[in-house]
Amino acid sequence: MLTARRRGVAAAVVLAGSLLMASCGGSDGGSSGSRTLRLWHYEGPDSAMGQAWAEAVREFERTHPGVTVEFEEKGFEQIQKTAPMVLNSSDAPDLMEYNKGNATAGLLSKQGLLTDLTPEAAKRGWDEKLSAGVRATSLYDEDGVMGSGAWYGVPNYAxxxxxxxxxxxxxxxxxxxxxxxxxxxxxxxxxxxxxxxxxxxxxxxxxxxxxxxxxxxxxxxxxxxxxxxxxxxxxxxxxxxxxxxxxxxxxxxxxxxxxxxxxxxxxxxxxxxxxxxxxxxxxxxxxxxxxxxxxxxxxxxxxxxxxxxxxxxxGGNLWVVPEGAENKELAYDFIDITLSERIQNLLGNKGGVPVAADADAVTDPRSRQLIADFDTLSRRDGLAFYPDWPVPGFYDVLVSETQKLITGTAEPDDVLTALQEAYDKGVPKR
The missing domain is CATH 3.40.190.10 (Periplasmic binding protein-like II)
Structure with a gap:
């Protein structure tokens, strides 16, 4: 949701130093000196995820000499509204943070805009690192419904x-x-x-x-x-x-x-x-x-x-690899780094909820409490996803209808009727 959540309608900006020289492992094959990994995400630089991913870029630099990382910070709302158009064009990045759920990642997977990551999940052990509750939002069936099917995204936090x-x-x-x-x-x-x-x-x-x-x-x-x-x-x-x-x-x-x-x-x-x-x-x-x-x-x-x-x-928002990405292997390498123990431990100590950290390595008291509460929810199967996920366009309907409850321009029963109509129109026939 959403995530957070960071859902501004801000225009895309390239952060200072967005052309970061990273090191190169050459996993795509061929000459690596002219390659660029184009990375989009919408985490603020002071957030736990923003700090952890900045360190992941530095780690990528160390292990992939000669590759340039071109990072663009996008607003949540901007990606939410433009992703289908962008991913169906030559402007698609190699790796992108995207919201999980039927109405977002599920819809894009159904439209053929995302790379099926199932082989990489098995090869790189992502399927073993992520618990069932966390990886539920990684999997989408042929109708774009989460919880089963192929891997179309990878969360590295909860x-x-x-x-x-x-x-x-x-x-x-x-x-x-x-x-x-x-x-x-x-x-x-x-x-x-x-x-x-x-x-x-x-x-x-x-x-x-x-x-x-x-x-x-x-x-x-x-x-x-x-x-x-x-x-x-x-x-x-x-x-x-x-x-x-x-x-x-x-x-x-x-x-x-x-x-x-x-x-x-x-x-x-x-x-x-x-x-x-x-x-x-x-x-x-x-x-x-x-x-x-x-x-x-x-x-x-x-x-x-x-x-x-x-x-x-x-599980947190997903790393997704657009079907049209030019440097998919580099994108997979970056995902690997964000799931490494060192980056996961850093994420935990900065106030995030890691999915593959060493619990003893998280020393900040507030962070330990944050993680402990998440563990409590996980044990009691208490994660209920987000209200805007079920059907495409439902986020905007929920915003509009809850505004009416705030202003008093509609009765609760009328709001619920409007939600029912929008929901029913979007539920796929199964």
Whole structure:
């Protein structure tokens, strides 16, 4: 989701020093001196992934003398909207970060725009390094539905949503860290009573729909998730879980937990409001962890959403190799490096959730807690993917409909009807 999540509509920029001289192993065969590995991703340079991948580029440089790495940072929204067109042209990169799920990587795989990585996954041991829960988003069948079939992407980190909270503000207002859902809403009430809107929110991007989905998940189970995300059963948006989610979200707006002015704000705005100490609580993904550690000058902590076993999460966004890439072997080599123990350990210590690290090598206390909570979710099969994944175009529908809940221009029942119609149109006939 999405990832994070970094979903800006920023124009593509080439980072300072984007033409990085890397070393060359010559795995593509032939002369290597004039080759370039074109790499796109949308992780900020201060994020855990951005820092780990920058080190991976340096490692690539050491092991591949003579190859130039041309790195372009893209906005999430930009890649989301233009990937089908770009990947069907001569401008396709050799390696690209892309969102996982039926509506994104699954759709591109179905359209023949991504390289089938199954042989490389077996040859290079990626299938053994990644747990079943993490690699589920790597596999897509002939209909582009995740969970089975061929490998069309490789995640090298995991992600999940959790509650970030400002410990200083909690102490200042005499609010204890919540242990139950009732404690959580009592804390939100306490901040509203103090004249503070407690929840950072971004109605113009992914964050609002994550609140909606999490509330629904608190009344759901694994079979509900599988029906919605994997089409293993019928999804009814007027069932008890979705109804609770929409009605509670609207109620939280009325109670002042979520600001009515947040309908037009973006994820960056929400993140900044937390970093600046204005919002005491932000519910979003682990992808914010490294940035908050770098920028927040107050005491803060995290906890899993109380009162439920399920939360949004999965393996991280995917490395995908476009079918038209010119230097596929170099792309595979780079993926290998990002899955190496050294890069995975670095990712963990920078605040990411590694998938192949040495647990003893992660020494940062907050990072260890982040990883421990992910392990807790994994053990209880608690990763419920993301709400925008099931069908193409659903992300924009969710943004539009949750905005209506924030502004009060539609009733929850009407919003759920609109979601049902959009979902049903996109579900493939199987």
């Amino acid at each position: 992600e999940y949503t959790l509650v970030f909270y400002n410990k200083d503000l909690f102490r200042e207002h005499g609010v204890a860290e919540p242990e139950t859902f009732a404690d959580f809403t009592a804390a939100l009430d306490a901040f509203v009573d103090a004249g503070i809107t407690p929840l950072a929110n971004a109605g113009a991007e992914y964050m609002a729909q994550q609140y909606l989905y999490q509330l629904a998940l608190s009344r759901a189970d694994r079979s509900w998730v599988d029906a919605y995300e994997l089409y293993r059963g019928r999804t009814d948006f007027h069932d008890a879980a979705w109804t609770y989610g929409a009605e509670t979200f609207a109620d939280w707006v009325e109670k002042g937990y979520i600001g009515k002015t947040s309908s037009g704000t973006k994820a960056e705005d929400a993140g900044v409001s937390f970093v600046r100490g204005k919002a005491p609580v932000l519910f979003s993904g682990s992808w914010w962890y490294g940035r908050f550690r770098a920028e927040a000058d107050f005491d803060w902590g995290t906890f899993l959403w109380p009162g439920t076993d399920l939360t949004l999460g999965s």
